[in-house]
Amino acid sequence: xxxxxxxxxxxxxxxxxxxxxxxxxxxxxxxxxxxxxxxxxxxxxxxxxxxxxxxxxxxxxxxxxxxxxxxxxxxxxxxxxxxxxxxxxxxxxxxxxxxxxxxxxxxxxxxxxxxxxxxxxxxxxxxxxxxxxxxxxxxxxxxxxxxxxxxxxxxxxxxxxxxxxxxxxxxxxxxxxxxxxxxxxxxxxxxxxxxxxxxxxxxxxxxxxxxxxxxxxxxxxxxxxxxxxxxxxxxxxxxxxxxxxxxxxxxxxxxxxxxxxxxxxxxxxxxxxxxxxxxxxxxxxxxxxxxxxxxxxxxxxxxxxxxxxxxxxxxxxxxxxxxxxxxxxxxxxxxxxxxxxxxxxxxxxxxxxxxxxxxxxxxxxxxxxxxxxxxxxxxxxxxxxxxxxxxxxxxxxxxxxxxxxxxxxxxxxxxxxxxxxxxxxxxxxxxxxxxxxxxxxxxxxxxxxxxxxxxxxxxxxxxxxxxxxxxxxxxxxxxxxxxxxxxxxxxxxxxxxxxxxxxxxxxxxxxxxxxxxxxxxxxxxxxxxxxxxxxxxxxxxxxxxxxxxxxxxxxxxxxxxxxxxxxxxxxxxxxxxxxxxxxxxxxxxxxxxxxxxxxxxxxxxxxxxxxxxxxxxxxxxxxxxxxxxxxxxxxxxxxxxxxxxxxxxxxxxxxxxxxxxxxxxxxxxxxxxxxxxxxxxxxxxxxxxxxxxxxxxxxxxxxxxxxxxxxxxxxxxxxxxxxxxxxxxxxxxxxxxxxxxxxxxxxxxxxxxxxxxxxxxxxxxxxxxxxxxxxxxxxxxxxxxxxxxxxxxxxxxxxxxxxxxxxxxxxxxxxxxxxxxxxxxxxxxxxxxxxxxxxxxxxxxxxxxxxxxxxxxxxxxxxxxxxxxxxxxxxxxxxxxxxxxxxxxxxxxxxxxxxxxxxxxxxxxxxxxxxxxxxxxxxxxxxxxxxxxxxxxxxxx
Numbered sequence: 016x017x018x019x020x021x022x023x024x025x026x027x028x029x030x031x032x033x034x035x036x037x038x039x040x041x042x043x044x045x046x047x048x049x050x051x052x053x054x055x056x057x058x059x060x061x062x063x064x065x066x067x068x069x070x071x072x073x074x075x076x077x078x079x080x081x082x083x084x085x086x087x088x089x090x091x092x093x094x095x096x097x098x099x100x101x102x103x104x105x106x107x108x109x110x111x112x113x114x115x116x117x118x119x120x121x122x123x124x125x126x127x128x129x130x131x132x133x134x135x136x137x138x139x140x141x142x143x144x145x146x147x148x149x150x151x152x153x154x155x156x157x158x159x160x161x162x163x164x165x166x167x168x169x170x171x172x173x174x175x176x177x178x179x180x181x182x183x184x185x186x187x188x189x190x191x192x193x194x195x196x197x198x199x200x201x202x203x204x205x206x207x208x209x210x211x212x213x214x215x216x217x218x219x220x221x222x223x224x225x226x227x228x229x230x231x232x233x234x235x236x237x238x239x240x241x242x243x244x245x246x247x248x249x250x251x252x253x254x255x256x257x258x259x260x261x262x263x264x265x266x267x268x269x270x271x272x273x274x275x276x277x278x279x280x281x282x283x284x285x286x287x288x289x290x291x292x293x294x295x296x297x298x299x300x301x302x303x304x305x306x307x308x309x310x311x312x313x314x315x316x317x318x319x320x321x322x323x324x325x326x327x328x329x330x331x332x333x334x335x336x337x338x339x340x341x342x343x344x345x346x347x348x349x350x351x352x353x354x355x356x357x358x359x360x361x362x363x364x365x366x367x368x369x370x371x372x373x374x375x376x377x378x379x380x381x382x383x384x385x386x387x388x389x390x391x392x393x394x395x396x397x398x399x400x401x402x403x404x405x406x407x408x409x410x411x412x413x414x415x416x417x418x419x420x421x422x423x424x425x426x427x428x429x430x431x432x433x434x435x436x437x438x439x440x441x442x443x444x445x446x447x448x449x450x451x452x453x454x455x456x457x458x459x460x461x462x463x464x465x466x467x468x469x470x471x472x473x474x475x476x477x478x479x480x481x482x483x484x485x486x487x488x489x490x491x492x493x494x495x496x497x498x499x500x501x502x503x504x505x506x507x508x509x510x511x512x513x514x515x516x517x518x519x520x521x522x523x524x525x526x527x528x529x530x531x532x533x534x535x536x537x538x539x540x541x542x543x544x545x546x547x548x549x550x551x552x553x554x555x556x557x558x559x560x561x562x563x564x565x566x567x568x569x570x571x572x573x574x575x576x577x578x579x580x581x582x583x584x585x586x587x588x589x590x591x592x593x594x595x596x597x598x599x600x601x602x603x604x605x606x607x608x609x610x611x612x613x614x615x616x617x618x619x620x621x622x623x624x625x626x627x628x629x630x631x632x633x634x635x636x637x638x639x640x641x642x643x644x645x646x647x648x649x650x651x652x653x654x655x656x657x658x659x660x661x662x663x664x665x666x667x668x669x670x671x672x673x674x675x676x677x678x679x680x681x682x683x684x685x686x687x688x689x690x691x692x693x694x695x696x697x698x699x700x701x702x703x704x705x706x707x708x709x710x711x712x713x714x715x716x717x718x719x720x721x722x723x724x725x726x727x728x729x730x731x732x733x734x735x736x737x738x739x740x741x742x743x744x745x746x747x748x749x750x751x752x753x754x755x756x757x758x759x760x761x762x763x764x765x766x767x768x769x770x771x772x773x774x775x776x777x778x779x780x781x782x783x784x785x786x787x788x789x790x791x792x793x794x795x796x797x798x799x800x801x802x803x804x805x806x807x808x809x810x811x812x813x814x815x816x817x818x819x820x821x822x823x824x825x826x827x828x829x830x831x832x833x834x835x836x837x838x839x840x841x842x843x844x845x846x847x848x849x850x851x852x853x854x855x856x857x858x859x860x861x862x863x864x865x866x867x868x869x870x871x872x873x874x875x876x877x878x879x880x881x882x883x884x885x886x887x888x889x890x891x892x893x894x895x896x897x898x899x900x901x902x903x904x905x906x907x908x909x910x911x912x913x914x915x916x917x918x919x920x921x922x923x924x925x926x927x928x929x930x931x932x933x934x935x936x937x938x939x940x941x942x943x944x945x946x947x948x949x950x951x952x953x954x955x956x
Contacts (some may be wrong), residue, residue, distance in 0.1 A: 029131050030116065035110040037138040040145045041105045041876025044398065045098045049407040050438060054150040055431025058095060058438050061085040062456050069566045071430075071471060073244035074251055080196035081152030083611035093453040095438045096445065100150045108147025110944045111158040112138045115359045118165050122321035122363070126370055136361060136386065141393025142281030146836060148356055153355045156198035160356035163190040164328065167208045168321075170225060171215075179227040188232030190929035195237050199248075200353050205230065207363035210655035211327035220654040239509070243334055254473075256343055256790045263344040269337050274300060277361050278386060280393030282400055284673065289392045296389020299382040303368030322367060328360035405526045407652050408496065412439040414531065415494050416458065418521070418626055420568045421675075422491030423464035428474060428505060432496060436466045447679040447689040447700050462678050466495065476508040484509065488517055491865050492535040492570060500528035500783070514540040519610050520570045520624030521602070537572035547663055548654040548875060549642040550879065552579035552607060559638055559666040566631040566683060566767075567673035570624040573638060573665075577607050577619040584645040589625050590662060595755075596930035598769060599631050605645050630769035632757040633672050649884055651880045652871075652932075661884075676765035682721045683769075694791045694800040695728040697759075706787055711813055712779035713898025714746070715865060717803065720770040720789060729759040733792045735799075738785050738808065746785065750792070778861050778898045782812045815903045816951075822855045831947035832926050832935040835862040836899070838948050849910045850881070850952060852922060856905040862896035866935060872952065873922045881911035896926070923947040 024630055045258040050058070060071050060082040068086065072079040088103045135145055146154040166187040173180050195200040209226065215224045219582075220271030264272070275281070278300050279293035307322065311436065336354055340346060372379035412435060415425060427433050437457040444451035444458050451461055459465040467487060469480055487493040495513065497506035506899040510532060513519075518533035524530050547554040560572035573589050586605035590598045593818050600660040602608055602625060610621040625638065639662035650661040684701035691698045705718040718736060737748035752758075753770040762768070825840035832838070835858070842853040852870060865886070872881040887894045887907055892906055925947040927934040934946035 025881055026127070029134075030113075031118065033134045034109060034113055036135070038105070038107045039434070040139065040144055040394070041108050045101045045105070045148060048148075048402050049227055049409055050097065050435055051406055052429070053404040054100075055429075055434030055438075057082065057085060057150045057152075058100065058434030058899040059430045060434075061089055061183050062095060062434075062437050069243075074247040074472065076248070076251060076255070077152055077198060078196045078240065078244070080193060081155050081198075084155070084934070085150070089455055090490045091738065093352060093455070094441065094445075095455055095457075097438055101148050101440065104151075107154045107158050108143060111143070111147075111154065111159040111161060111359070114158060114161040114165065115363075118161055118168070118359070119363060119366070121165065121168055122325075123370075128373065129363075129366045129370040132369055133359075133363045136362040136366060136390075139364065139390045139394065140277075140358065141282070141390060141397050142276050142351070142355065142396060142528055144394070145280060145282070146352060151352075152197050153352045154336060156194065156201050156360065157192065157356045159197055160201055160204050161192040161359055162362075163187065163194050163204060164208070167205075167212075167226075168324070169273050170229065170370070171212060174222050174225055184225045184229045185232065187226075188229035189236075191229065192236040195233065196351075198356070200332070200336065201356055203335050204231070204328060204356060206335070207327045207329075207331035208324075210331055211324045211478050215324075230639050230679070253460045255458060256345055258349065259345060261344045262329070263341045263348050264346055264772065266338075269340065271297070273333065277358055278393075278840065279425050280397060281349050281351050281401055282393070282402075284395045284396045285394060285400060289395060292388040292392035295385045296387075296392070299389070300425075301383025302378065302382050302385075303365045305368075306378075306382075307364060310699050321904060325360045325364050326428050329357050361821065364477045367938050374817075383832070405500070405528050407526070408435045408529070409439055411496055411525045411529065411531050412436060413443050414521075414523075415464070416440050416680055418533075418568050418628070418683075419464045419494060420491055423489065424487035424493050425464050425466040426487065426493055426495045426509070427466055428498065428503075430468060430471055432498070433466055433468050443926040444678070444680040444760065445692070446689070447682070447684060451478035451680065458680075464491070466671070478506075478508065481512060484512060484516070488513075492520055492533050493533065493558050494521075494533045495516070497530045498528065499530060499534065506530075506572065510522050514612070516572070518572045518612070518622045519604075520626060522604060522610075533570075533624070535570045537570065537624060539620070540572050540574040542576065543665075546679070548586075549579075549651050550654055551583040552577050552585060552642065554640065554642075554663075555664040557640060558902075559668060560840050561954075562667070563671060564869050565671050565673040566626045566627055566629055567675070567677055568626050568629055570626050571638070571668065573625055573640075575621045575640060577621070581794045582734055583607070585651070586643045586645050587621065587623075587624055588641045588643050588650070588662070590641075591625060591627065591631075591668070592639055592662070593634070593636055593841070599636065599769070600625060600628050603643055605643075605650075607642075616855075626843070627668075628683060628740065628769070629673075629677050630683075630767045631670050632754040632768060633670055634756060635667055635669050636830075638666045638668055639664050640735045647885075652869075652884070654879065654880070661929075672763065672766065677767050679721075679723055679767060682767055683719075684721050688803065688805075692800065692803050693725065695732075695793070696724060696729050697732075698723045698790070699803060700727055702805050703790075705808055709809045709811055710776065711811050711888065711893060711895060711898055712776060712780035712782070713777050713861065714753075715773050716787075716808070716895065717771070718787065720753070720772060722768045722770055724759075724762040724764060724766040724768075727762065727764045729762055731759050731794045733794060734770060734772065734789065735792060736787065736789045737802070738776065738787055740781075740785055746780060747774055747776045768881035775863055775897055776810070777955065778900055780810055780812075782810055785810055786810070813898060815893060815900055816905075817903055820855055820906060821859075821903055822854075825855075826948075828939045829857075830924075830944060831859075831938050833862070834895070835860050835935070836926070838924060840948055843952055849912050852909045852911065852950070852952070854907045854909065854924065858899040858901055858903045858905065861899050863895075863928070864928055866896045867925055867929050868907060868909070869923075869925055869934075869947075870911065871923045871947075872913075872920050873912050873923065880920065883909040883911055920952055922950040922952050924950060 060068050068082055069079055072082055116134040119133045123129045142564040170183040170187045173183050196246050212226055272295050275293055278296040284290045293587045314390045323501045332354055336680050368377055440457040441451050441454040513534045518537045520535050521533035524659040529549050538560045540560040542556040542558040544556050555578045556576040558574045564571050585607050586603055588603040590601035592598050611623050650662050679700050685703040687701040690698050700721040700723055703719045705716050733750055733752055735750040737745045739745050749772050754771055785808045787805040787808050790800040790802045792799040822840035823842040837857040839855045839857055844851040867886050869884045874880045889906055925934050937944040937946055
């Protein structure tokens, strides 16, 4: 009868529409948010062998069914990609909407308005949407809770109608057991069923025997797990509650938080107006519940009214959970998720309240509008608010995958880090290596590095941790992502031990609470005396551990001995450059002395590892060193040194091809090309730089292409990179071969190469969107490859001033630099210990290659006491010399920090090429004037 009514009402399109809506809302942006800690645990458990999975979950806060099903899903789809993992939750969420529609139909067979409204409210519910994408068990718990309620209702009806109950009781018992194996809190739902049923049968308790048999069956199935897991669970809870130190929630706070989460999600909106919509939805929900209590239900057959059951399914779990909160306070952010399984019954009550008001009350559409406003607010917040920003390990893991080697190790303190690694290492490797797409435990078994978890539970410093570190260092580089938000001393103890045992290869903060460091045991470099004066400090000696290294992410140790002011706010930059001045690898560290090996002492002898990346062409390179100001990241020029450059050579290193074929995901690709285009044995894997960014007209465009040889003895060809406008016309570009000096005929099969390409863009380029394309052209004739679109480049034009400015202190004779620009005058101010020097320029013609402006302030004794070097910048923003237009005027500002006691000096102003240090010649009235304009300054207020 009920099924016939369901079909007669033309429900098919309602079903399709609501399930389509549920799927449409749950599928977008599955890979936008990063995995968070609990999701990392899910991946870790699900990718362990079954016996170990059971052991791990026994000591966890949740039972094993979800993890077992997730493991089966991983085996089915053959991979742990983030999207595929979350797709399991999506399908679970859509199935829950379908099951709610079925339950609503069973409860309200003649009231289709209630059925469809309840289904819509769940399909568009922000909280259910949240857990329909998260890799956790709460969505599955809601689904199994609904299944148990459906089967309970069917069992109750069969008992009431004196029909056979064996199969119904068996089905309900199995559903209860499945729910208990998914979420411990789900025990409160069959409790709610039992409370309602016993109240209904309070004068006929014998009718409860089939229900009791269902609970006995569930208990029999569940008891072995309880006996196995309960002792461990009690220990976990006893440790967890005091460790988290959560305060119990009061009744009003507890109620408000759950109701807000149920109507509008538990994410806090960034905009107050959006938050107001959430509270409006809460008021509407209260009004509908009040209507449900005050208005009588329509007359129907005795015992069929479901309101009491729904109220029991909401109230009993909520009350018991609140009591637990008082005695075992554990309510983190988003803690409302523990009662997510209550949500469908709450929404059914709201739908019934609406049904009792409509169409007799004008308030019904207002209440519905209030509920919809909360849903819209929650959905807006869900789709626009970035979550777990401080815990996003994606860029960190990407760097490890691209800069590591086969024998390296990743050291993990927490199991969720293993889950992150297994998911994202496979994800990033899959982008350029199809074999990695089906990996279920990360790239450990494919090419390394392998991840080592110190312990499944809490771990502290001891001999076992030291042994694990020593074993890892004996094999290769050890990568250590240090989670610093837990207040533990262990990350610091590990890093201190590593500092004494190995050379630091990487030290980078990814967020305020996550730092990645890498360490390698390398030979102590032989030192050579240098005595290079940088003012506050002097590079006394330097050395490199080896004269030869393979382009396979092989680290080289660079030792730097410093004399001078150890308290100066300075850092060092180390770079691997070719004979054209192009930087192939580099790192910068702060402060000087922070990379000392061994026990602390008074000397400053840093040892820093420099990784020779995959894809660097074979050849001889120079390792250079410079001193950097920590505050501005500007290079500090050496004092009275014969070399014009600010980066000084310390050693030559020959880079060789790796002995073994390297996987393509070792390349530092930012954007992979899918599928990668191939041209006569060469595959273009991806690129880095330029696209997706803003470019100022006149700035050089820099892009790195990443190429792999699929066969030996390749025919020579040229590369082209063109910038095209919307009509397909080339407005700037480059054609040639990169990497220069490495002919294709010498490439072995599988060789990886980085191909850096750069070209200047016209200063007159119109603002707008441009397309960057690349391809190959055979040198001996033949068909060129089709252009491959790398992406879009958004070109901007800076403001141009052609009206002469008022110059406070004009120069009697303007100083001309080259044939490109005139220095017309200046202004001087003194602010808080700084001299602010404003310079006035007139452009004669565009200046290429790009130059920087230097301002060096010399004291009365001739020594440089302050400086400001960098690219030209006006009050309107950057003004690179390649963007200069003839006839325009520029005003640049330069700040020079002074020490007390300086009373006067001369500012030397000029322009130089940053890569080489070569300065533009100066002239006055047509006569040579060196390479700088001299401006006398009075120092002090």
